[in-house]
Amino acid sequence: MQTHSSQFDVIVCGAGHAGIEAALAAARTGAKTLILSGNIDTIGQMSCNPAIGGIAKGNIVREVDALGGEMAVTADVTGIQFRLLNASKGPAVQAPRVQCDKKAYQFRMKHTLELQPNLQIFQATVTSLVFSKGKVVGCKTNLDLEFRAKTLVITTGTFLKALMHIGQNKNEGGRMGDHNAKTLSNSFIEAGIQLERLKTGTPPRLLGRTIDFSKMQEQKGDETPTLFGFYDTRGKEELFHVEQFGERKLGWKPGTDQVSCWITYTSPESKRIVTENLEKSAMYSGQISGTGPRYCPSIEDKYVRFKDKERHTLYLEPEGRNTDEYYINGLSTSLPFEVQNDLIHSIDGLEEAQILRPAYAVEYDFAPPTQLFPSLESRKVENLYFAGQINGTSGYEEAAGQGLIAGVNAARRARGEEPLILKRHEGYIGVMIDDLVTKGTREPYRMFTSRAEHRLLFNHSSAELRLLHHIEAMNLVPPARLDRIKDKLKQIEHWQLWLEKNTTAGGSWGDLIRRPHTEKELPKEFEAVSEPIKKEVLLRIAYKGYLEREKKQIKRLSEIEDTQLPKNINYLEIKGLKKESATKLEEARPVTLGQASRISGVNPSDIGILLVSLKKKTFKTD
Ligand SMILES: Cc1cc2nc3c(=O)[nH]c(=O)nc-3n(C[C@H](O)[C@H](O)[C@H](O)COP(=O)(O)OP(=O)(O)OC[C@H]3O[C@@H](n4cnc5c(N)ncnc54)[C@H](O)[C@@H]3O)c2cc1C
CATH class of the missing domain: 2.40.30.260 (Elongation Factor Tu (Ef-tu); domain 3)
Known part of the structure; x- marks a missing residue:
């Protein structure tokens, strides 16, 4: 085995929807990154249906876009049919969906990776991981080449010990016509990471x-397509950068044909x-x-x-x-x-x-995600991150959302920085990761609006605004775009206040907007503002009561949500805690009281006892 001369900050194993976002996020936040895939012709392949988005999934895509990811723009540029689902329902449950040109989607993703500074692509199948003192330090490949990095992100999808079935016919492999990852599972088992089996299938x-x-x-x-990308906050130079590279120009507007x-x-x-x-x-x-x-x-x-x-x-x-x-x-x-x-x-x-x-079904190994911290780092092996279908999820969007977070965090860990953790009230990605690492999953996990208790706050067009503090703190988008997002928020808040303060016949403009079934003629100066700003302002005013109630509830819960639990707290020694709860907490080792409260079998009285113990510092550590 020969060791590659370069030492990387981050290696991403796998170039599916999780791997792409992980590699781009790591490279875009400054980490020297390598992405390895058994077959680079299938970068970003849609293994099943050629569509991105849908209810709740479409909101994840917009969150990925807000956080500097690539899925949204690629889906828009390669989209061949656009539909806003639930268009007649409330904005919280509306979601864009786009049917894509499958090959064009893959090519654009491959080209995007090729053009990304700090990122190297290499075709090789990862056969095992290299560990040293409880940490991962690199990986070995089928080409007898070993690569070294400070952190690794595993995004191998349905490929681990995969078996494809058509009736009684069986073939080894994660996807028809693609390569096979037979041995990597052994490395996880060797490191004490538990693996289980799931299956999925695809039509003819x-x-x-x-x-x-x-x-x-x-x-x-739809006649007027709802695009995934936030184009009002991007400069021209950030629009369709791949298509504008060299002589290539975008010859059409997404959604026009x-x-x-x-x-x-x-x-x-x-x-x-x-x-x-x-x-x-x-x-x-x-x-x-x-x-x-x-x-x-x-x-x-x-x-x-x-x-x-x-x-x-x-x-x-x-x-x-x-x-x-x-x-x-x-x-x-x-x-x-x-x-x-x-x-x-x-x-x-x-x-x-x-x-x-x-049509065929595929059966594969996955690593139950309760073995991860909310940063998506393994609890068993330091510097090793997991994202996508390997964590028991299903779907391109779920994979992309996790990939982005794992990529950012792997890069941050390589620099010794604190991880990016999205909370449940901040968006669907936060809900998904908390669900996975806290409750785990026994079947392929898919996102639904019903999984998010604060979904009223998650309308798809507000993702950039909701996540602004993270975008800024983690340097996830270019400075010019960040300024535009901040300016957009400022304008929204200005117009919200203006419409509540200024009056028309029968009350404030805000009252008029909230009044049902009335013809709503808006003030001329407001009519002139841009469509995305107008939409968000009207939504905030129309649903003011509901949104305020939701925010109050989040504030009320924040003491529990934000209280950190010491890493090595001994739950078995906390007086008054039920034995069953203490054992579950020992096993799950939640990071916050909020996460502890969502572990099945841990009830509100246990959380009360824990809170008192933390405040009075009566707990012991191992
Ligand atoms: C047959 C089939 C049917 C599906 N049906 C559905 C469905 O109905 N609904 C749904 O939501 N989702 C479905 N999916 C799942 C969907 O494709 C995934 O959720 C999504 O692609 C997961 O993204 P990912 O990045 O985690 O993995 P993938 O997209 O699978 O990407 C994995 C990547 O890792 C690479 N790789 C794997 N092992 C190695 C290795 N050892 N070394 C180097 N590279 C490696 C692969 O080449 C690939 O690039 C289906 C998948 C398959 C295969």
């Missing part, structure tokens, strides 16, 4: 010219085919032991769990502008190929459809 891909779209319902994109998706349904014949062949499915024959995603069920699961439902909705989604390949959303399965073929042909409009790639 079809050839567009063999689909009869006339039998389907057309689903068009959208394509359609198509809706169809399963038939009674589809139901018969699936139910009569259940025992041939890898998932139902006992061949797969891992737990699958509850909220993204396979077609087998749908017929078993919702027995009375006669038909299920399916969406035909184009995979790009320069391909005739279609993704069939809603038809994930691990049935044998011949059964998949019959199933496809039983669906309206797909009678003659040709399968380009079969």
Whole structure:
């Protein structure tokens, strides 16, 4: 084994959605970074559906953008259909979703990494980690090359000891047509990191010219697309920097030439085919032991769990502008190929459809995330960070959000700085990481608005404003953009005050805005402000009562949320604490009282006892 001459600050293993954001965040905050991937042609590959965003997930993408990440802009630039979901509902639950040109998305991400200063890309599969005195110091690869760094971020997705299933057919590998990571799991086990199994699946891909779209319902994109990126706070030079590199110019505006998706349904014949062949499915024959995603069920699961439902909705989604390949959303399965073929042909409009790639399920190792600190650093091995599907999550957006935080923190650790930790009331990324490290997960974790108790504060367009203090403290965006965000906030606060103070017939402008079902003519001077500012001001005024109530509650809880627990506190010695709670706290070792309060089995009276013990300093340490 030969050691590479360069010593890095951060090595990122894996170049999926988590790895990309981790590497960019580390490099952009000044760390000398290396990203290793078993196959650099699949950087940023969408393993499943070619879309970014959706309810709660879309809000994560906007948070990633606010924190200096790349997913939002790449999704916008390569987007082929844009929709704002829940557009008729309240702003807290609205979320953008964009159908992307899958290959264009990958190429742009690869090119973005290539152009990033401080970042080196190298194609190699990581086979094991190198430890020294309880710390990780590097990794070994299949090319007999060893790399050294101060910190490592693991973002290996579904690839660890992965097995793909189509009926009884089994193949090793994390994704069809990609490489295989067979040995890395052993390093984690050697370091005392526990691994468990999960599974996920993907539907077949079809050839567009063999689909009869006339039998389907057309689903068009929004006429006015809602983009993910915050372009009002970016300078021209920060817009689409990849496309403007060299001679390349962006020839079109994102969202101006959208394509359609198509809706169809399963038939009674589809139901018969699936139910009569259940025992041939890898998932139902006992061949797969891992737990699958509850909220993204396979077609087998749908017929078993919702027995009375006669038909299920399916969406035909184009995979790009320069391909005739279609993704069939809603038809994930691990049935044998011949059964998949019959199933496809039983669906309206797909009678003659040709399968380009079969559906399959994949089973893989994940590392239960309760083994991590809220910084995403391992509790077992110093300087080792985990992000993405390896932490038991599912979805590109969840992976990107974790990747960004892990990348920032790995870079900060390399410099000896304190980590970036987002709180639950600051955004979906904070909720997700707290859920993962505190409660863990037994099935692929996906974000929902219902997971966030303070979701009223999380409207997607406010991400930059909510996270401003972190953006500034951690230097996450260029200074010019930071100034623009600050200026935007100032203007919003100015107009909010102005509209509450100044009156019109029947009260203040604020009262008029809050009055339901009235024609709202706004003052001319306010009409002139920019759309993003106007939207946020109107939202803050219209929902003033609710938002204030939410903020008061956060303040009330802040004593518990913000109280740090000493690292080596001995819970078993705290008088009055139930034995069961003390054992759980010993095991979980929460960082704050807030985190302790969310551990299952630890109840409010335990938190009260802990608080008193901390205040009176009656606790003992190990
Ligand atoms: C078949 C399938 C179906 C899926 N279905 C869904 C779904 O229905 N809904 C959903 O939300 N999500 C689904 N997903 C998951 C989704 O793809 C992931 O959540 C997301 O891609 C996770 O991002 P990640 O960065 O953690 O990992 P990935 O995107 O998987 O990226 C992992 C990266 O690590 C690299 N890598 C792995 N091991 C090594 C190694 N040892 N050395 C070097 N590089 C390595 C890989 O090459 C890749 O670049 C599915 C995934 C698969 C494979």
